[in-house]
Amino acid sequence: MSKLNTYRSGVDENGHFGIFGGRFVAETLMPLILEVEKAFEAARHDDEFWAEFHRLMKHYVGRPSPLYLAERLTKHFGGAKIYFKRDELNHTGAHKINNTIGQILIARRMGKQRIIAETGAGQHGVATATVCALFGMQCVVYMGETDVQRQSPNVFRMKLLGAEVRPVTAGTGTLKDAMNEALRDWVANVEDTYYLIGTVAGPHPYPVMVRDFQCVIGDEVRTQMQEAEGRLPDTLVAAIGGGSNAMGLFHPFLDDESVEIIGVEAAGHGLETGEHCASLTAGTPGVLHGNRTYLLQDKNGQIKDGYSISAGLDYPGIGPEHSWLHEIGRVKYVSVTDKEALDAFQLCTRMEGIIPALEPCHALAHVGKIAGGLSKDHLLVMNLCGRGDKDVFAVAEILGTKL
Amino acid sequence: MSAAAKINAPETRIGRRFAKLKAEGRAGLVTFTTAGDPDYETSLAILNGIAKAGADVIEIGVPFSDPMADGPAVQASSLRAIKKGMTLRKTLEMVKSFRKQDDETPIVLMGYYNPIYIYGVDAFLKDAKKAGIDGLIVVDLPPEEEGELCLPALEAGINFIYLAAPTTTDARLPRVLAHASGFVYFVSITGITGTRTANAADVAGHVERIKRLSDLPIAVGFGIRTPEQAAGIAKIADAAVVGSALVDKVTKNLDAAGNPGPNTVSDVLALVSELAEGVRGTKRRAAS
Incomplete structure (x- = not known):
């Protein structure tokens, strides 16, 4: 495929990103x-x-949310400098x-x-x-x-x-x-x-x-990283259910070729078990809820339920622009299991004093897989898109703690 | 020239059927039941008896897991059918089997785009034509997405039937009618199937509005349940569509295990006969 001049030109007049999107209503x-x-x-x-x-955004939501250098986790993984975009500090606790x-x-x-x-x-x-x-x-x-x-x-x-x-x-x-x-x-x-x-x-x-409303996340990161490091970040990582926090972080950087972008889907019990909600890594294109996008479905086109430990990720579809970015290869999409996300949950809580929502724990688990292999001046931004207050009961149950 | 003009109405079952209705000076009854509800055999038995019971045009619902324009009755019937293994492929087989004993009554498939998209549009149109399907109503394909299936269907000689709604403005109506063929399906309420009842006077106004822009027959559906309501619609439109009330008959006959009771087919067909009587007893206004 020939290279596009821009990945940010939006959609055609009928709302299509390539073959994805549209108005199927x-x-x-x-x-x-x-x-x-x-x-x-x-x-x-x-x-x-x-x-x-x-x-x-400023006076009610509390923006801009900080871009925070997670020093202990950076040291722990022993590679890239890990920054958290702290959207969990927003009013109501998420992006x-x-x-x-x-x-x-x-x-x-x-x-x-x-x-x-x-x-x-x-x-x-x-x-x-x-x-x-x-x-x-x-x-x-x-x-x-x-x-x-x-x-x-x-x-x-x-x-x-x-x-x-x-x-x-x-x-x-x-x-x-x-x-x-x-x-x-x-x-x-x-x-x-x-x-x-x-x-x-x-x-x-x-x-x-x-997307345009969530872009406030990525726009802020751009400015904040410039202030902190005087340059663009090298890698962006965000969790994906429908994909709004990820799109908000990614979109302002799509045309910056040097920035590697990674979306992390929920692999639930594992892709091989069929109990997951990784629409891009394990789904196929279809039409649901008004748009064409990657979906979890059977061979007859019936939609399957997604599964994830994180209720915010268990949607059987994904935003159409992600499907497009996946097919043209601008964004890389990977997946992380429940167990890996839970481990990341505990790690983040203990090492940074932040109880994250289970959704961004998927992103953090992937960060843990790649950070150690990157150089110490590599700038990695992870969207910490929600706080974990809502998840403590579910996590307690899984860890076998009676509240 | 509109792409729909490729289809010559007198050469289609839908065209011939509405011409016949016009000659008889009456409106038609369009019935909707879900393919494979509550199981393949029962649903085929309903299909095989429904024209004799008085259906002039037969709509068959293709089950979909997420029928976003349908009310509880059709949603449940769709899930029942899927659970029993009903698929689009089997729906086509069912029509093929029906066509062995009835080559006259038009069959229209109604459903959502995804099962067709996954089947593959070209393969589907080829198999649908071969099975004896005459028209398609695909709820989530508005004119803005006509390139997906409408235009290929017309090319393949299958009518694509557009829905018009009370919310469809005069400014938008020509867009909806641009490639409409077979008939126009007026959705008489703003809402989902089987939940509200339309006001006949409102419907008449909308039917007039469409008639001014199109020569196609107009069928009115959503919210028509009784022979009296069907008769009321028969006065002002070319056909009345009844679906949820028939599906309810299937539901009522299910036993605790979800299997059809012995009167399922006869109960559905009895209601079709009553509805047909309502429609047939009504003289059309001379002008339409």
Whole structure:
């Protein structure tokens, strides 16, 4: 394949990244999707919109998040200098709020009063309920019934914030079914409702829109690394479920050829067991939830459930732009098992005094595999995209500790 | 020239069927059942009896794990069928088997794009044509994605039936109709299948709107459950589509283990007869 002049030119007019992306939705939704696109296009060219976005990023979310040199881990691995992008310090504890702030501003511009969202682990649900409280909007969150059971603290948080949490029993009662149910709600309430999607997936313009809001992560890293080291980083590593934290870190660096970029998927119990959610490393292209992308599916095109110890990664698809970056080879995608992620969880907690969410532990586990083989002046940035408060119960159970 | 013009209506089963309905001065009944629900044999038995019971056009749902435009009834039927091993390939076999005894009644496959995409578009169209399939309704392929399947289907001589919705604006309607063929499927409610009931007066307005821009027959579906409702739609459109109410008959006859009870087929067909009576007892307005 001939080399592209830029990897950041975005999408064609129908929202395709190469063959991926697109707008595979029912006609009832199509006019609405076009409206969202129009509102987003107007907003992204409006300085006042970005001024308000950045004001909220600074004073409400607490950005910029620090770029922190993890010295003890650097020494421990004995190679590359390891920097953490500390998005776990954001209000609500993860990168998800970057996107929900951006989209709630879009919803407000469109005059919508009712917000719906899907959530897996509950992080996006909490981030959505938070901005709905902030803007005084009605909030309904769809959550697979299995996840409602597993993530009860987040369910309570959402309720405290004034959201209605609707458990989804349809299908297999997981994140993909929550997304189906949110789409069904949207079809039935097109007039007053805005669907606030939590990751870089779904029909165009969502993958582009969510990416653009999350790019605040990578833009900050660029500036911060310049200040810290006077140059670009050499390697970027981030965990991938749907892929929004990774896309936010990666995208501003796609055209910097010297920067190696690695996305880490969840290999669950191991790729060979079939119990994982590594859509890129073990899936095939298909069409689901409004876009063409890599999916976990059987030979008849039926979607399979993803599995991971981390509820935030167990989506059977991935953002279409990741699929494209995978096929053209700009980003390398690897996978890490539950066990490797758990080991990284304990290592990070003990050595850095940071309890990370299980999602970025996948990224850290991969960092542990490569850092030792890199030179001491090699600059590696890992997105620490969420904190582990929500995961301590699950980890305690696995480690056999009774709380 | 629209790509749809490649298909000469009088040469298709769908074209002939709607011409016949017009000649009889009545609207048609379009039935929807899910292929393989609750199992292959029962579903084939329903199919084999449904035209005689009064279906003028037969829609067959291709089961998909994530039917995002469908309500609980069709979702459940889809999962039941998948669990029993139903696939797109077997759906085509089922149609082939049906065609041995009925070469007149149009068959339209309805479903979602992924199973077709995974089958392979070219292979699918070839096999679908051979099996005797006349039209396709693919819920998640709006005109913006017409290059995926709509245009190749027209090339292969299979009608691609577009959905129009209450949210489809006048400005957008020509885009939806650009490559529409066979008939236009008006989704009478903003919502998923089998959940709400349409207001006949609203539907009439939308049907008029489409008629002004297209000569194609218009079928109205989503939210039509009873013979009375079907009769109401028959007054204002060329066909009424009933799906969830038929699927509910299948559901009601399941035993605790999920196997079909002895009256499954007869109950479904009895409702089809009642619906057909409702539709047939209604005179079309002269103008349409």
